[in-house]
Amino acid sequence: MKALVYEGPGSKSWKDVPEPSIRDDTDAIVRVDATTICGTDLHILKGDVPEVTTGRILGHEAVGTVVEVGAGVKSVAVGDRVLVSCISSCGRCRFCREGRYGQCLGGGGWILGHLIDGTQAELVRVPFADTSTYPVPPDTDDEEILMLADILPTSYEVGTLNGKVQPGDTVVVVGAGPIGLSAILGAKLFSPGHVVAVDLADARLDAAKRFGADVTINNGHEDAVAVVQALTDGLGADVAIEAVGVPESFELCTELVRPGGHVANIGVHGQPVTLHLESLWIRDVTITTGLVDTYSTPTLLRLVTSRQIEADKFVSHRFNLQQIDEAYDVFSRASDTGALKVVLSR
Numbered sequence: 001m002k003a004l005v006y007e008g009p010g011s012k013s014w015k016d017v018p019e020p021s022i023r024d025d026t027d028a029i030v031r032v033d034a035t036t037i038c039g040t041d042l043h044i045l046k047g048d049v050p051e052v053t054t055g056r057i058l059g060h061e062a063v064g065t066v067v068e069v070g071a072g073v074k075s076v077a078v079g080d081r082v083l084v085s086c087i088s089s090c091g092r093c094r095f096c097r098e099g100r101y102g103q104c105l106g107g108g109g110w111i112l113g114h115l116i117d118g119t120q121a122e123l124v125r126v127p128f129a130d131t132s133t134y135p136v137p138p139d140t141d142d143e144e145i146l147m148l149a150d151i152l153p154t155s156y157e158v159g160t161l162n163g164k165v166q167p168g169d170t171v172v173v174v175g176a177g178p179i180g181l182s183a184i185l186g187a188k189l190f191s192p193g194h195v196v197a198v199d200l201a202d203a204r205l206d207a208a209k210r211f212g213a214d215v216t217i218n219n220g221h222e223d224a225v226a227v228v229q230a231l232t233d234g235l236g237a238d239v240a241i242e243a244v245g246v247p248e249s250f251e252l253c254t255e256l257v258r259p260g261g262h263v264a265n266i267g268v269h270g271q272p273v274t275l276h277l278e279s280l281w282i283r284d285v286t287i288t289t290g291l292v293d294t295y296s297t298p299t300l301l302r303l304v305t306s307r308q309i310e311a312d313k314f315v316s317h318r319f320n321l322q323q324i325d326e327a328y329d330v331f332s333r334a335s336d337t338g339a340l341k342v343v344l345s346r
């Protein structure tokens with residue numbers, strides 16, 4: 001089969017690799033019908049995630065059709081259409097029993113396209129298939145359900161819920177890529193007073209307006225702290241959500257937040273960041289970090305099927321799986337191409 005193989009920082013290739021096979025009896029083999037590219041894949045290619053080693057098939061998001069199951073798989077059958085979540089779960093360990101699947105101790109967690117071969121391929125081996133996939137609801141498209149593999153649960157859990165967004169809050173989202181835009185959708189479920197999007201790319205800020213931000217700031221040439229203070233009687237944001245993953249954006253969030261407010265970091269960081277405790281210690285600020293757990297996937301599936309969340313709004317470009325190099329190019333030049341989520345279909 002063909003797959004996108006990581007070949008060290010800055011290098012990848014779409015090439016022939018052996019087909020995956022069942023290794024544990026709880027595995028399923030899934031034919032990838034739709035997959036996509038995440039900001040995290042770009043971090044991997046920058047060398048920010050050193051656990052990803054040369055030869056790894058990338059990708060941790062998919063909707064597909066089950067083609068084979070191990071003898072121990074109970075609730076997933078050949079022919080089923082499934083959402084392959086970015087987080088796998090053994091379902092048995094201490095953390096899985098707490099719904100903290102991202103921290104799974106039994107061999108799950110974020111493994112696809114990270115520690116084991118991923119979804120940017122014609123076929124993928126999905127461990128713990130019963131507890132790591134979700135049936136695709138009837139009358140939904142692969143594309144919209146694909147948005148639940150990572151971006152929607154990530155932003156909802158690690159941004160909106162960790163940030164404790166409340167009605168009337170001023171919520172600032174720094175970084176208006178798919179993750180930041182999805183944090184805007186999640187925050188809107190709680191009727192915030194203002195949703196402010198901050199990004200360096202005007203194309204992304206235009207998208208933020210379409211997703212419901214009422215104020216946008218290009219921090220390449222505007223002073224985000226001044227704009228947010230003007231909006232909040234000089235106090236700062238109730239919640240600042242970091243959705244980039246570089247030191248500047250995290251530090252900006254800690255400057256934007258009001259005393260007693262929340263900074264919810266979502267970004268994957270490859271560099272050390274300065275935590276300015278010399279100014280933060282006195283301000284009662286709560287800072288959270290997190291890897292997505294995907295415990296919210298069932299809730300989000302209901303919000304998508306009831307059209308409370310329009311997940312298909314994220315899809316900006318469509319390609320065949322074979323055009324994955326072009327798709328990476330378009331996604332990585334989002335400020336020029338206007339790319340949000342690029343969908344690669346079989």
Ligand SMILES: NC(=O)c1ccc[n+]([C@@H]2O[C@H](COP(=O)([O-])OP(=O)(O)OC[C@H]3O[C@@H](n4cnc5c(N)ncnc54)[C@H](O)[C@@H]3O)[C@@H](O)[C@H]2O)c1
Nearest residue numbers: 039040175177178179199200243244245266267268291292
């Ligand atoms: N914690 C998790 O579980 C988890 C899961 C998925 C993704 N992520 C991370 O979330 C982050 C966002 O993902 P994405 O797919 O939206 O990525 P993306 O690369 O598409 O978007 C990042 C956005 O940040 C903007 N940006 C860059 N530098 C900036 C700065 N200094 N100030 C303001 N904006 C700036 C870019 O213009 C871009 O629009 C990434 O770091 C990704 O790795 C984390």
Ligand SMILES: [Zn+2]
Nearest residue numbers: 038039040150
């Ligand atoms: Zn991701």
Ligand SMILES: [Zn+2]
Nearest residue numbers: 090093096104
């Ligand atoms: Zn577990």
